[in-house]
Amino acid sequence: MPETSVRGFSPVVFALKSSLYPMRKHYRAFAYTTPTHIRSICYTHTTQNEDTLHLVALGEFGNYSPKTEIYREKLLSSVCAWAVREGKQKVVAKVAEDDPLVEVLVSLGFTRVTEEKVFSREIFNAGSGPATPETSLAEQDIWDAWRLYNHTEPATIRRADGLTPSMWKRNHMEKTQRKEWIVRNPEGNLAVYGSLKSGKRNYILNFFYDPDIPELEQSLRLALNLGINKISQIGHVQVYCTVREHQDELECLLNDEGFSLLHNQLRLVLYTTAFVKSKDNQTVPSVETNPAALQTGFFQKKDTTQKDAII
Numbered sequence: 001m002p003e004t005s006v007r008g009f010s011p012v013v014f015a016l017k018s019s020l021y022p023m024r025k026h027y028r029a030f031a032y033t034t035p036t037h038i039r040s041i042c043y044t045h046t047t048q049n050e051d052t053l054h055l056v057a058l059g060e061f062g063n064y065s066p067k068t069e070i071y072r073e074k075l076l077s078s079v080c081a082w083a084v085r086e087g088k089q090k091v092v093a094k095v096a097e098d099d100p101l102v103e104v105l106v107s108l109g110f111t112r113v114t115e116e117k118v119f120s121r122e123i124f125n126a127g128s129g130p131a132t133p134e135t136s137l138a139e140q141d142i143w144d145a146w147r148l149y150n151h152t153e154p155a156t157i158r159r160a161d162g163l164t165p166s167m168w169k170r171n172h173m174e175k176t177q178r179k180e181w182i183v184r185n186p187e188g189n190l191a192v193y194g195s196l197k198s199g200k201r202n203y204i205l206n207f208f209y210d211p212d213i214p215e216l217e218q219s220l221r222l223a224l225n226l227g228i229n230k231i232s233q234i235g236h237v238q239v240y241c242t243v244r245e246h247q248d249e250l251e252c253l254l255n256d257e258g259f260s261l262l263h264n265q266l267r268l269v270l271y272t273t274a275f276v277k278s279k280d281n282q283t284v285p286s287v288e289t290n291p292a293a294l295q296t297g298f299f300q301k302k303d304t305t306q307k308d309a310i311i
Contacts, residue, residue: 027043027044027045027056028046029043030075030078030079032071032072032075038061039060040058040060041061042055042057043056043058044056051088051162052088052089052092053079053088055091055093058072058076072101072104073104073107077108079091080109081275083272084272089272089273090162091269091270092160092267093110094267094268095266096263096265096266097264097266102266102268105268105270108270108275109270109274111269112266112267112268113157113268113269114156114246114266114267115245115264115266116243116244116264116267117243117261118240118242118243118265119242119243119251119259119260120238120239120241121238121254121257121259121260122238123228123232123236123238124232125232125234125235137181139173142168142169142172143169144182145182146168147190148209148210149163149208152209154246178195178197179195179198179230181194181223182194182223183222183223189210191219191220192209192220192222193208193223194223196230202238202240203238203239205224205227206242207224207247207250208247209223209250211249217249220249220250224253240262241259
């Protein structure tokens with residue numbers, strides 16, 4: 001899809017360049033169509049054992065019209081209905097704070113979890129630097145990170161994440177695209193946890209930390225520098241960092257380290273037990289599991305006897 005046609009559910013640039021390359025595993029695409037045109041497309045991501053459906057990007061084809069908002073709402077409602085039928089417990093979206101999509105999602109039953117600020121910075125190949133973080137943690141470190149997560153993240157975020165101890169252990173002990181590291185204070189207590197997720201071209205840093213520990217700024221700066229150094233060994237890339245609304249210390253540090261604010265976004269979640277399908281969306285959408293097909297113009301055959309259809 002052209003970049004100008006894509007809205008919400010990301011950082012948009014990261015969704016386009018890192019998440020939507022053809023045949024990415026676990027990505028699905030839904031399209032809302034009329035008998036003659038494809039009007040809207042929604043890309044989603046989930047894994048077989050995950051209880052959450054993530055809305056990744058939403059795009060429109062053609063010029064904006066008074067019906068565009070209607071097409072968009074019908075498509076999103078049908079995607080949520082599909083999530084219910086698939087047994088998903090949550091649907092999660094990240095949308096720019098001032099995007100009209102926020103109102104659409106709230107009307108469908110989504111609730112606000114947290115406000116996030118997305119910062120970005122170009123990282124260049126810096127050669128040698130401080131010791132790089134390990135790509136995996138020892139089991140004791142994993143459980144210390146779990147305790148830090150539960151101690152520092154607000155209840156609304158923990159509920160939206162829906163993590164259990166077994167899920168945490170599996171996610172952090174299996175080989176994934178995530179690289180992670182920790183920083184301990186002089187007393188040996190875990191102060192900061194950092195992780196790096198890689199896409200096709202870009203990278204996302206994420207941190208959680210104990211704001212009450214002594215010398216927080218020093219520990220947080222060390223954790224950030226470890227991540228930056230790891231990225232700098234890759235080459236010239238763009239890196240993003242998401243700062244949640246309770247992480248003021250991290251925001252100040254990113255500004256000091258040359259990151260710039262890209263945009264503010266809201267993290268919204270729909271708990272499917274509270275989702276009530278509207279009468280206008282009785283059709284259950286079939287799913288196109290190859291995003292490349294939608295991008296190259298090969299679509300499933302539509303039933304043109306219907307006024308509108310979901311593919």
